[in-house]
Amino acid sequence: MSKGVFIIGTDTDVGKTVVSAGLMHLLRKNGYTACYFKPVLSGAIEDHRELIPGDTRFVKTVANLEETLENMTPYKFQTPVAPHLASKIENIPIQVEVIKKSYQNLCEKYSYILAEGAGGLVVPLTEEGYMLYNLVLDFELPIIIVARPGLGTINHTVMTVRYAQNLGITVKGIIINGYDDANVCHMDNKITIEKLTNVPILGLIPILNDIDVEKLQWGDLRECFEKNISVDILF
Secondary structure, eight states, X not given: XXXXXXXXXXXXXXXXXXXXXXXXXXXXXXXXXXXXXXXXXESOEEETTEEEOHHHHHHHHHTTOOSOHHHHOSEEESSOSOHHHHHHHTTOOOOHHHHHHHHHHXXXXXXXXXXXXXXXXXXXXXXXXOBHHHHHHHHTOOEEEEEOSSTTHHHHHXXXXXXXXXXXXXXXXXXXXXXXXXXXXXXXXXXXXXXXXXXXXXXXXXXXXXXXXXXTEETTHHHHHHHHOOGGGGO
């Protein structure tokens, strides 16, 4: 089985895809045979009557991945809602075994898999109640939590850590995205989260301008991660 990690957010739109792209870039730059896997994506982009998993395309482009979008994202939905609801609306049942098979296929080709979830840890993937955390447990992967820096993040982050740990999931650490080291709230939140969870803050990513996932604009994302994050946090 390949080594790997599952990227989990404290909420939706916390920057999981940007962080995933930066981490994948570091893996590839440092010579690792690594691939990205986003099993289910909602809010796919329609391009010439074809649905494109925008997050997956962004990571693929930033990290110069050769793998196909289809292999990295077996399920994509246009409706921008939770996976189980998008599946119901579009009448495309999510089969967990299909996800597991896709993951296994990548594991046979790559030595490291960086998986990204859809939203937070407690997200239904199927109507039958198979949750994102069930997938993390089935893959036997540790998680890295991506958190916001501002007001409310202490509660969201601590709850995510505690919930994961209660399930028996290993939390490798936390990456705070959009961090401003001149903001007293951000600075105190970092210290408090680390103190309350006893989980390390693995990186502080500053506000990155000129990033647009859908338009494939990544600004200085690569340089930012090279400066602020060590690839060693993934191992």
